[in-house]
Amino acid sequence: MYDIKKNYQGRTISDVLNIMKENSDVKIIAGGTDMLIKMKERKIKDVEILSIGDIEDLRGIEIDEAGTIVIKAATRFIEIIKNEYILKYIPTLAKACNQIGSPQIRNIATIGGNLCNGAVSADAVPTLLVLEAELHLIDCDGNKRTINVNDFHTGPGKTNLVSGKEILTKIHIKKENYENYSFDYYKYGKRNAMEIATLGCAVGIKLSNDKNIVDDFKIAYSVAAPTPRRCKSIEQLIVGEGVTQDTVNLIKIENISELLPRDSWRASKDFRLQLIKEIGRRTTINAIEANGGKLC
Amino acid sequence: MGIGKNINRVDALSKVRGTTKYTEDLIPHNALTAKILHSKIANGIVKDIDISEALKIEGVMKIVTCFDVPDTDFSTAGHPYSLDPTHADIKDRKLLNKRIRYYGDDVAVVVAIDQIAAQKALEAIKVNYEQFEPRLNVYDNKKIENPLHEFYPDDVMSRMDFYLESDNKAIFKNHKVLDELVKNHSIEGNLPDSNKSMKKNEYTLPIVQHAHIENIVCFAYMEGKRHIVVSATQVPHVVRRIVSEALKIAIGDVQVIKPYIGGGFGNKQDIIYEPLAMYLSKLMGGVCISLILSREETFINSRTRHGMKITTMLNTEDNSLRMQNRAASIISNQGAYSTHGHAIAANAITNYFQMYSGSGMQFGSSVSKYSNLPSAAAMRAYGIPQICFATESQMDDYAREAGFDPIEFRIVNLAKIGDVEPFNDIHINSNGLVECINKGKELISWDDKKKKYEEFNINSKDFKKGIGIALFAYKTGVYPITVETSSCRIILNQDGSLQVQVGAIEIGQGSDTAFCQIASEILSIPEDKINIVSCQDTDISPFDPGAYASRQTYIGGGAVKKAAVLLKKKILEKAVNKLGISFKELDLIDEYIIRKSDGEKLEKLENVILYSMYSLNNTEHLTAEATYTGLNNAFAYGACFADICVDIPLGKIEIYKMYSIHDSGKIINPQLAEAQVHGAVAMGVGYAIGEEMLFDKISGKPLNNNFLDYKIPTSMDIPEIEVAFVETYEPSGPFGNKALGEPPIIAPAPAIRNAVLFATGVSINSLPLNPQKLVSAFKEANLIDEE
């Protein structure tokens, strides 16, 4: 039994906006796999919840004429993993989503929840960061705005979303950000399933036509800083370099100034630094190979 | 039909259909919910408690605090009653405790109409503590300021010291005497009589938990003067005694019911909350009180496996693989309350001297110390996984340094048939260990892989492959340390089918199926006509102290056999009456009374029982009840092999495959026996690579008491497991059988550890072998470049 004061059910997006407008304390709940845990842990008590998980307009994946892939916020991970557009154009997102929790969790948890929960370990997020995903938000007065996912997370468990006033409706991934790129995602955990990442790393890479030069390079980490984040210092060093082991070896501890791994009982700082280096390199090599490159 | 066959589990059908009832499934709808207030400090005293706000919360029916409960101490250890007062368990806790001994100790309890109301009340209770500094580490020799228990000023709960005489008999000494004997300390420095200095190693074992999937749960209510407790317990008859002692109720007025249970592994051998639930029910006029621990509570407020630090010392005779002088000492972290502690450290230290022997001086010592951590008690294989990790790591470490073949080194020093174990005069009458080793070597292709992997490792920097071995010896039952007794009652129905009632407890290990096979074997009645009463009710179930050690089939099986033999005799006597043929000419085969001389079928069993039950002038219901007293004990043996690959830069071990080879005597049901091995090996793999309970070093607060952070292996973490049996015949077992339920958990961890040593050349001397630990060890060994 959950400590719920009031249980609202949204049927449509406008329904949701109206309920939010009238009840400033309501909390949005989609798949519930983060919210219900917080309620169980008594971090949230005596709460008014507003369920959005079954709203048709918030579910599904589409592609428009410009090749933008649109993922609606309450789309379940299982739907992403099996979706034909995702598998065709950005299979790396399916790979990342397929490592979340367990099959039962993936059958219910949403990508919007993964973003809005703001966890540093969110598995879908590093990939969305390198895909430069654009988030579409709407507030209870009907005002819309979009924000690049790279600007969305503001701290551990914190995002740019105005809680109780705004919802995330959809995620746009533009063609220019996936076409000709190859990607990979590496989740490192102690167990091979049912595991929150000790470290996650997503890489997107575009090689020159002759596959000898790195034309573009994006790398994002989770659990390596207070928010999931890109490591631009490494990106700058690698763009324009040759496809060599030396280039990959630029992923090293001196070059990761944006990342701030810390000591905790889950893992020591030293160990995290080792993972940042090693996993960054392995993921990069995988992405290079997927793009038809070969280290020389 | 009968033993040695694959029979489906007797409870499988109801379990796959979801109709099996476990304790929580039986809680009446009108039961009230009890929730415990656990201390938020690890060491201190409750000064006062303010419950006034909590009482105002809607739905709260009652709040009881540590200032209200009876001043009666009890022990939670589920041991049989001991006639020897020096052997009795230490009574050191009350229903609720003013003296706080660990983070989470039981301070007060709320009874409410539902979980939410109870939870809110818990949050509204204000507790005022006097705090002391928590002591989590028992391995240092810090001066103790505020001992945890009144009568143990240095926090030392128990200590045992001994040496072995030249005839391999243990002499127990006060440690001061022993210290004299070996100068300074029993295991420091060179021992007298030794030609070579001794190699010393230190091994550290983490605190882990059973993590059965069913949480700790019980409910209690009254019917008239009858006090009824329904509990997920491995020891219903002991629960009855402890409830009676803790609440001062006549034992006959207490009834304990054990439904099916969702795993126990030793944790449900402690009687922790049944007395409290019963107390609350009584206090509230007999209403039903349910007490269900959450997963987070089950981790902390039930029991754990002891963390230990084990020091070993060893040398060998000159120019020989033969061990000479040996010494071992254990410091065991008992946690807050005694429960089984003394017995487990003692069991562990003696095991060091039971599998191998040395030709020279042999010293052992074990110390159990209290600390401000959850209480450690019984867990599958009772202290042996810890000592075996030390013993078997030491074997490889020593062999490596001395240039011995690790397997040969083991074989030369093994205890053998005819040997007498040093402590309890247990004679070794069956021992298939060498055959287990050979079988395992063959299955894993030891010699071949050894060569291949050595070559592979020369050229591979980031990935290194290894194979490892570890052996174990494990006592089946508890005799002569405690009593071994079990009863069985068999009722013959008029159609020739049976009801079998046992005191021994099915906890998932499959004992009920084995009992049916035993009854079938003797009475020639097929298993599908045998109904075992799987749920114990102390009002009707015959006595057995419960499911612990690996004694169910060894001792409980003895009771079933004895009752079945008795029933067979009664059946044949009836047949004598009916047929007028003498007893010695008759036998019971395939449900027929037959004539031995020519095998002729004389009468259907069914007709004999009808005759017995319904003859107009003389009726007898054919039943048999027997108590079996075990007067022996036997070692089960085995060898475990691991085949692995280590990802050096990430510190990850990929286990290709585990091999577990067992001498458990005669195997009663091969398919179920294999299943037991799979489960225990998996638990051993968890112990090896991931499991560890973590606590904040300053406050003692638990950090990972949930299934996401406490890493029991998932299906993605367990490799394929190959099982083989070397069947010996153990004369003391009812059918030549001996321990199987616990032993396979013992050796996987050292086998994996030794495989890592093979692969990398690095000795890791603590568990778990988690990535962070491995990476830092590999860095130290220069296997990972620092840049």
Next chain:
Amino acid sequence: MLKIIKLNVNGKINEISYDDRESLTDTLRNIGLTSVKKGCEAGECGACTVLLDGKAINSCLYLTSWAEGKEITTVEGLATEDNDFLHPVQKAFVEEAAVQCGFCTPGLILTTTELMNSGKKCDRHEIREEISGHLCRCTGYENIINAVEKVVGKDIS
């Protein structure tokens, strides 16, 4: 707050009263479907797994109020007259000795049923992935994988 809901469970529509703070686990157990077990109530163990419109979910992380209009299946609903009261998945679990204490069993059987109904064929590694949302502390998964393989294995036609 107590409310009335129409739940379609195991092919039957039940009109039941429930507290709208309840998880689906609580509600199903309250109507006697106690095969739905609780091991953690946090989505970590899979003991509470049920099929919701054919998909395995952790019912402990699902509010009953969300279930209106959806089809729920528990293990009690698998054995029917059509299969002689033993569903092929249940049969495989019995034959392969995949059951010990049985606490994880109902959930695992439902996940396997979902897999079977999907028509997908799996090798042992894929089976491990598919059942990774269930913790079993008794079996080491070996016989469970054998049982699942019997139903959805690659070489089963």
